[in-house]
Amino acid sequence: MYQVVLVRYGEIALKGQNRRLFEQALIANIRRGLEGLAPRQIRRVAGRVLVPLAGDWEEVEKRLAAVCGIVSFSPARVVPSEPEAIERAGLEEMAAVMAPGATFKVEARRADKTFPLTSPELSRRVGAFVLRRLPELRVDVHHPTHRLMIEVRPEGSYVYTRVCSGTGGLPVGVSGRGILLLSGGIDSPVAGYFAARRGVALLPLHFYSFPFTSERSKEKVIDLCRILARYAGEIDLYIAHFTRVQQAIVEQCPEELRITVMRRMMMRVATRLAEAVGALAIFTGESLGQVASQTMESLAVIGAVTDKPILRPLIGLDKAEIVEYARRIETYPISIRPYEDCCTLFVPAHPATRPRREKVEAAEARLPVETLVGECMERLEMVRVPPRWY
Ligand code: ATP
Ligand code: MG
DSSP: EEEEEEEEEGGGSSSGGGGGHHHHHHHHHHHTTTTTTTOOOOOETTTTTEEOOOOOHHHHHHHHOOOTTOOOOOOEEEEOSHHHHHHHHHHHHHHHOOTTTTTTEEEEOOOOSSSSSHHHHHHHHHHHHHHHHHHTTTOOSSSEEEEEEEETTTEEEESOOOOOOOOOSBBBTTTEEEEEEEOOOSSSHHHHHHHHHHHEEEEEEEEETTTOOHHHHHHHHHHHHHHHHHHSSSSSEEEEEOHHHHHHHHHSEEEGGGHHHHHHHHHHHHHHHHHHOOOOEEOOOOOOOOOOGGGGGHHHHTTTTTOOOETTHHHHHHHHHHHHHHHHHHHHHHSSSOOTTTTTTGGOOOOOSSOOOOHHHHHHHTTTTTHHHHHHHHEEEEEEOOOOOO
């Protein structure tokens, strides 16, 4: 007998001829997620991925729970597909989880039709075997505290009691690359999580305005990437120096249009970066109507400067819902650290909520747009950020 983690995936099984590519990407994501923890022999058998279990289960559990594309997973005992071996594994499994008042139910599934017993026969037989040896245990078929699950397959049988939830979605990489406009706020890391969950390889881009924003605000964004990398894998974070752009905007543009012009400058730089790295879309943490720059009129004027699709995973979420996700994915405590954002410094008292495109374009005509964008691109920094698991 040895132990494995039985990994289940959903949607990706439906993708026809792409299925193999998807499965390979899932295995690569698992391998990367378990870096330093698991042996390399990750295998695929009939709609499941098998990961040899090595090291500390709690750590493995935490890491697998973050791998995009996994629906659920179970640590399982693997035995030859023979009734006696399955009985013994069932007993060991139940003995390991036994607690006062425990009840159980056996759920056997026979995928191997050459196996001599039907699924109900096997369930009854294993149930009786376990009960004889653990007399304090009771059967409860309606509300058991434990389900003893058995999958009989040609290559072996899997016996387990736990089903852990995965992140779901698609393995990172299968949807291509995307630029994530990542501020130090609450929203954009959550947007990045949703993009990664749909298979996007994230390339975060952060605009940084030293000395108006401090070194610590850069650290904050790096720390956010360390958390995002749990889902997205090691991340290449791009940092754009935005001080000159912001100064030019403050000097040249009417106060109420500053935010709009600044966002358009961000989009231009993001578009150039997307072209340089082969990214297909730009992701932001915007949510409709949340602030002045997130009305439909603003989004239209901001989006007009790029031909890349701007994708906004949070568009229909309320702030409270976004905060809830931020807590769940553990970016929240970092996002609320009190360091200044480059935008907050330039926020006018009354930003235009319905900026008109002609007015914005007239204001921008006073800026050396191409030169400013070019300078940002030349001074772009890249920081490689591995996941951090505390
Ligand atoms: P967040 O919590 O993501 O900062 P927010 O509600 O504070 O969002 P804004 O500050 O209006 O919203 O920013 C809207 C979006 O613009 C952000 O979600 C992010 O995608 C992008 N953005 C804002 N500031 C920056 C920055 N300094 N660098 C990169 N992207 C930014
Ligand atoms: Mg913000």
